[in-house]
Amino acid sequence: MKLPSKVTNLLWRLCKGCLLTNAALITKYVDIAADCPWCHRDVETDLHVMFLCDFAKTVCSTTGMSHLVACSPYETPGTIFERIFKLATKDQCIEAVMIYWSLWSRHNRWVWDRNNGSVFGVRSTASHLFRVWTEAQIKDGNRRIRGEVGDRIWTPPAEGWVKINIDAAVFLNRTIRVGVVIRDDLGRFVGARDLKIADSYLLADPCNGNPGRALFGTIVMDRVQLVKHINPVLVNFAYRSANTVAHVLAQATCSITDMGEWYATPPSFLVRALELDLVQ
Ligand SMILES: [Zn+2]
Known part of the structure; x- marks a missing residue:
């Protein structure tokens, strides 16, 4: 059926x-x-x-x-x-x-x-x-x-895959926070992480292919190279409407902690967004 x-x-x-x-x-x-x-x-x-x-x-x-x-x-x-x-x-x-x-x-x-x-x-x-x-x-x-x-709209990945939604929020104090949410092919929450990654001006150069002077730049370049060697990985742009959960995570934790991690059980402020993805 x-x-x-x-x-x-x-x-x-x-x-x-x-x-x-x-x-x-x-x-x-x-x-x-x-x-x-x-x-x-x-x-x-x-x-x-x-x-x-x-x-x-x-x-x-x-x-x-x-x-x-x-x-x-x-x-x-x-x-x-x-x-x-x-x-x-x-x-x-x-x-x-x-x-x-x-x-x-x-x-x-x-x-x-x-x-x-x-x-x-x-x-x-x-x-x-x-x-x-x-x-x-x-x-x-x-x-x-x-x-x-x-x-x-958000859709689950193909059978046997996980989908990782990522979004970043830039705040007035120039900090950037990244929200990462992982779900499996049945839409089940696997894990999430949010992180304050840098002052915003430190990010611009490495993302454009120039490591710049900061150690952070080298780290970003390493990760870009690393992703290229992970197989299979598909990287796609997602509209905000299909990326709500990561957006909510990046926005929600700006003033709370430097980093948060959740496994199997989502934080309460994400529950609504997770459910919405499944009922749209
Ligand atoms: Zn009742």
Whole structure:
């Protein structure tokens, strides 16, 4: 069953239990309230958001698959999707996963923007994405349309690769900070680093191929040569809209520390940008 990568990514995170709900964020020491931001009746777990929250139940009641997704608080999303894939038709399976992607997208819009999506909106967004994606697949033969869209939004790398987004911010005090974010082919956060690298005038010469007088210049030239010997590496320009996470990282830490590193778990201020890349 072929699906948009952002949908398979969500499905994978649901089945692996690593969706960034409030309950999950608290286990990663993020200071946040645990309750569901929509109904406030229970802890916001992946099971609650997708299957037990009143809004999720209402959406599912309009699809004819309520009997498949009705569950107890002791089930996991993985076992529920296993039941769906076992008992439903292919079209029903596609409808189900698209709606759950749309439901999570609507949840994020509510959390971040207080944008109150309706039941109709969730269904409409799900069917719209699948239609647009299907059309893009058909036209993928010449890669033209897919390429135009792909440049403007963040997309995961090819299978087996990681994508490293890098952005720099120059501040009034002439310091430059660089944000680096690594994600894998399923869009999962791998690691991030931010660093104050130099006063801005020290960077100009080495980036233009002249090491200059500073030790920093030599370091930059070494790295440029090093990258040329790493194979395979693809270096591409990314529009700001496809590079938001690195931009947020470079901007966010300007006044906090000289350097920050995160592995496996992103800093809380990056969570929103990471999620947005997966629901666009
Ligand atoms: Zn709820």
